[in-house]
Amino acid sequence: MEVRVSGVQVPSSETTYWCRVVRLPEMREQHHIIGYEPVISKGSEGLVHHLEVFLCVEDLSESVRDYDAPCNSETKPLGMTSCRKVIGAWAMGATGIFYPSEAGLPIGGRSGRSGTQYAVIELHYNNAAGKSGLVDSSGLRFYLTRRLRKFDVGIIELGLDYLPYSAVPPGEPRFELTGFCLPKCTNEGLPPDGIKIFASQLHTHTTGVRVKTIHHRPRHFVRVLNDDKHYSPHFQEIRLLPEPIRVLPGDALVTTCTFDTSKRRNVTLGGLTINNEMCLNYVFYYPKSQLELCKSIVSDNTLDRFFKKMNVLYGAETSRKKTIEENYQSIEWGRMEVAALKHMYRTGRIHQSCNSSSGVEISGHNWDNLKPIDYRNQEPETRDYRLHI
Template sequence: PKMQTSGSKPCSCPSFRLREVASMYFTMVAVFLVILVVALQGSVPRGSTFPYKVPLDPQGLLELSWNVSYPEQAVHFQLLIRDLQFGLLFGMSDRGEFEDADLAVLWSDGHNSYFGDAWSDAKGQLHMDSQQDYQLLEAWKAPEGLYLLFRRAFSTCDPKDYLIEDGTVHLIYGILEKPVRSLQAINISAIHRGLQRVQLLKPNITVPDMPSDMKTMEITAPDIVIPGQETTYWCYMAELPDGFSKHHIIMYEPVITAGNEALVHHMEVFQCAAEFDSFPYYNGPCDSKMKPDRLNYCRHVLAAWAMGAQAFYYPKEAGLAFGGPGSSRYLRLEIHYHNPLVFKGRRDSSGIRLYYTATLRRYDAGIMELGLVYTPVMAIPPGENAFILTGYCTDKCTQLALPAAGIRIFASQLHTHLAGRKVVTVLSRDGRELQVVNADGHYSPHFQEIRMLKEVVAVFPGDELITTCTYNTEDRSQATVGGFGILEEMCVNYVHYYPQTQLELCKSAVDAGYLHRYFNLINRFNDEEVCMCPQVSIPQQFFSIPWNTFNRDVLKSLYGFAPISMHCNKSSAIRFPVSTASQPKFPSKTPSSR
């Protein structure tokens, strides 16, 4: 787990001697709170509300609900176990591993049942924790199963505990199907187990009043049969009514077919490009050869949902425009089904419900791309544990493109491909970091959603927005270049803001001329030749490099200091007059997740 160090939020920790005494006491009383599951009586805790809910396992046997208390700096969990056998492991780890994990364990020896806070070492062996930070508050039986209610502070000062932060949290679970004589006797490699990704620390959003003329529109799959395979991306084309005038989307929420809650992983609604008069109807897998190529021009995100997310609300001042002149009538729904148990014959009509109004709000909301340009000049060597690339939206671009009153960022969607591990965007002014716009230190490319920010971020002309991505390529044998392919890489933050401006893309890449100098240098210092013939592409040149320490370090230096090529683009793809620039200096304060 992410160890809790002195760099974490300050908290009051017991002295070593006090903790030692506490440990001895817990050992004397068998360490764990004994609960007799068969004799449990009780009712649902009065006054408890759990607004967030997610199935942990594909069958829906384990259902987790939770709430977040920022005043207490704690999360309350309610776990429903529909078919309790001999126990359960629930916890958190850096990326969903069962090694170095922070766990709450319920287990039975066949006579008594026990609950306690535990941790696993690098070999997966379980140990009791001398500091019991998963606090069991209540347990009760109900017709649908056993409920456990427990509490966990964000930060516990326990080096064996996971630090709960903003961004993605990898939740893990394991089901005990046989009695075990002790905690240490649990063999985690032999149990049924899995992981679920969520954003635990949801922002406290004030829900705006909804207008009286609000209408709804459901963009849903037409009763399809979910394919009997682990992963499916399903595409469905829908149309707005003829003559549909300009409206504002002010809210959206998921529509999940009952019984499929554990299979529908994430969904997006895209609007198609306005320059095409029509788009062909399609209802089928997104990767099918039968899918018309024109559907690739349906890329403008109207709504995005991922498992565990709630309804998305626009601020009361703004709405996302759709319909009317210059807006396509055609929409594409994309649903990711995660079906690891390979259920066959499941029918589904899931999708997204849009709430919209003809009474336009004061501002149109806009979406702007920050980060790196999709180009092979930005590359990651193979075998890297944490390789960093940074994209800039420079002061020159914001000075030209933003209104004097600035813009307000209220939501963000981070995006990389498969090698991405961390993403952070910071706002910088006059060379100083002002605030983190959005950061995810446990980012997963398999869990991408539009997240409402805890506070609106004001960006003014002359400000800089710096987006940094961290990649892991330890499983790759050749360089990973930037691009659109799934095995190529991206570093993007789609920020949602108001009022809408002409600036749709504010990104950078290292200057290609300096990359050519890098290839020249590598040729001079290596016995093997990197082919630099004019007809050889940049990816091929990267693929031919022998990745020794020198070649890696020089590339890192190049990306750190070479001038950058700025892309400061209008929605029409016409650029604002900003091009090559010297690389901005990192702000004097850097975010902890970089």
């Protein structure tokens, strides 16, 4: 089964996110996806930066089923909000993945309904040269079986929300940003016996040089889940772990990205464009839980206090009347300002995004102004084996 765009006339703008709704083959019985691989159109190897395929968990109205346009278009229908269950993700430099023999990702078999399901494919085009006339039909090829395996696979997105709340000052060769999946969220989102993570895909944009995810069980241990000390945004492979790692309710998953902005003259903000930055880790696991996304961002109150401090103590022209982007750009980034920013990210309160596959936050908690995890007083367990690529 292939899920692809079809003859997209790629805009000449540097960054485009393209969304297409695809009707999947009818499957009245449940199947398992056992793996997938990229299908990148000839000539698009440097154009497609990354892509994701989302399964729609609700029936789509007719007005939604034919959508095939930029993801941020004003014509994008609201009905696509139910299409947030990730069934495949790929980034530049990756090949594909085949799941362990005991697990597969469920698809089809919608009891009491038509066997028809829909998916949304989202592609990030990086047209750095601003070329016109480019046509693309890239996507993913999925491998399916009717022989259901013992466990259902799920994918959880870890790291930082891609918003301008995160900033990397210019001229910094090793600046760290950290995203948290807190015990509060895993307590709500994971089954009582936990999950087993068997693969990981790290992701940043162009200034990322290292990505690391730590598995922290409070008062017990800290261990490395995945750590690429020589990360390249041009080689974002999916890595199979040598053995699955069990994550229990109440555990934390902490993802830290290191960025090199030594060649940049302006502050780099979190966001969607290639010149913005991201800090992500897609983890593949079983058995499937309701948790689909567990990321964080610094809280509004923390950021407001930081901008006020920049104005009062350092004379920056920051103001509540300005946007977050304008405030960050108003700061002249010297040694003291960079140190203050690092301190804010290390100690400030955060907002936790703890979302289900329907795209909404798991209910029952206030996810704002939470305290980040500090695991640094515990020595990480080291690994003496290589991750399988």
